Amino acid sequence: MRKSITRSIVALLAALALSQIATAQGRGGREVPDGFIREGVPAMPNPPGPAPRRDLSGAWVGPNNYTIGPIPDLTPAGEARFKLNHRYLGFDVGKGDPIPASNDPFITCDPLGFPRNLVAHAITQRGGVLFGSAPNRILIAYEQQRVWREIWMDGRQLPKQVDAKGAPESRYYGHSVGHWDGDYTLVIDTTGVDERPWLYEEGYPRSSSALIQERYTRVDQYNVQFTVTVNDPKFYTKPFQFMKANLYWMKDQMFAETFCIPSEGIQYRDSITAPSGIKVLQ
Amino acid sequence: MKRSLLVAFVGVLTVCAPALAHHGNAAYEDHWTEFKQVKVTKFAWANPHALIFFEVKDPQGKVVEWVAETAAPQALRLIGWHSTAIAPGDVISIFVYATKTGNPAGRLNRIFLADGTVLHDTQLGGDTGGGYRPQ
Numbered sequence: 001m002r003k004s005i006t007r008s009i010v011a012l013l014a015a016l017a018l019s020q021i022a023t024a025q026g027r028g029g030r031e032v033p034d035g036f037i038r039e040g041v042p043a044m045p046n047p048p049g050p051a052p053r054r055d056l057s058g059a060w061v062g063p064n065n066y067t068i069g070p071i072p073d074l075t076p077a078g079e080a081r082f083k084l085n086h087r088y089l090g091f092d093v094g095k096g097d098p099i100p101a102s103n104d105p106f107i108t109c110d111p112l113g114f115p116r117n118l119v120a121h122a123i124t125q126r127g128g129v130l131f132g133s134a135p136n137r138i139l140i141a142y143e144q145q146r147v148w149r150e151i152w153m154d155g156r157q158l159p160k161q162v163d164a165k166g167a168p169e170s171r172y173y174g175h176s177v178g179h180w181d182g183d184y185t186l187v188i189d190t191t192g193v194d195e196r197p198w199l200y201e202e203g204y205p206r207s208s209s210a211l212i213q214e215r216y217t218r219v220d221q222y223n224v225q226f227t228v229t230v231n232d233p234k235f236y237t238k239p240f241q242f243m244k245a246n247l248y249w250m251k252d253q254m255f256a257e258t259f260c261i262p263s264e265g266i267q268y269r270d271s272i273t274a275p276s277g278i279k280v281l282q
Numbered sequence: 283m284k285r286s287l288l289v290a291f292v293g294v295l296t297v298c299a300p301a302l303a304h305h306g307n308a309a310y311e312d313h314w315t316e317f318k319q320v321k322v323t324k325f326a327w328a329n330p331h332a333l334i335f336f337e338v339k340d341p342q343g344k345v346v347e348w349v350a351e352t353a354a355p356q357a358l359r360l361i362g363w364h365s366t367a368i369a370p371g372d373v374i375s376i377f378v379y380a381t382k383t384g385n386p387a388g389r390l391n392r393i394f395l396a397d398g399t400v401l402h403d404t405q406l407g408g409d410t411g412g413g414y415r416p417q
Binding site: 106107109127143144256258259260261264265267268271272275276277278 | 309310326328329330331333335349351354355356359381382383385386387388
């Protein structure tokens, strides 16, 4: 009898699990793209060829398989700054608690800035990233917001400070220089970021004096592994690896336009956040 | 009166939302409300999140415009959505986690189109979209 009941429960759980799987596999829409590979892209040889020397040019998708942090303790200045950042619908809000206001810049379509733009791509695992070149520099263009960065490769130094007399202005995506470490790893150092964007959506800050280093290692023809480390003594008690992920090369990948448009941000604020009781702080 | 406006609250199904989510969902109920055969008035394929506007007839017979948010277009594309997936005038059945304020807004669970196609939300629709994870 007991075995019979157990079998029934097991069967019921199995049926529920299968129904969940069936639901999860549901796909629809009138014009359904198959994943993020557009039709007509030729199959690429498998296995991939060797990594080309000192070359990341072309279209990539990702970051994929990313990890964040851990984020170390903040300094008192970092804590003070962190308290000013009110994330959108935080996980720490208990049921029945008041819904906090938020000043997440993305609600109002303010620039994500660097390196949060990398994480935004990682969420969807579909971000388009295009490495190109111009004299003395590498250009990196991002599908999200169609922004681009220029990485100076001519040996120049990063600015020692920003927003001071005789110094350059801070930038949402910072000032960047790069060099090759061997033939397959591109190292990019960035500083001078505008402090208004967040490190990522949990509201952690980064200061304009932070040194943020990316290391892109081309493993083979199709794969890049990269890390992003943050050294920001003003806001954090020690340097840390902020992010680790990989990119996948897609020769003919087309990129969507993924703008966050101010009028649409206003629509979102008025249609969803305000009726939901979430005040958007400016 | 068009059939599309003959809306019935089928009742509240006590199905909890998945804990995993991009943003927290403190603003929304943890159970969904189903709206049957409602007419879409607007589909905003937009950032930061796409929005579906639809007409609901309340118990007093007044037509109220609801709005359901779902994910950003670049995440929705991965699970079969498209800018033309829904259009004004479409008659749909829609499951929504309504806001706790009582206002006619909420987070999408899933939509049944007239042709039987099902469109899920990324984080609260039982479909992770091939890897949608908290930021």
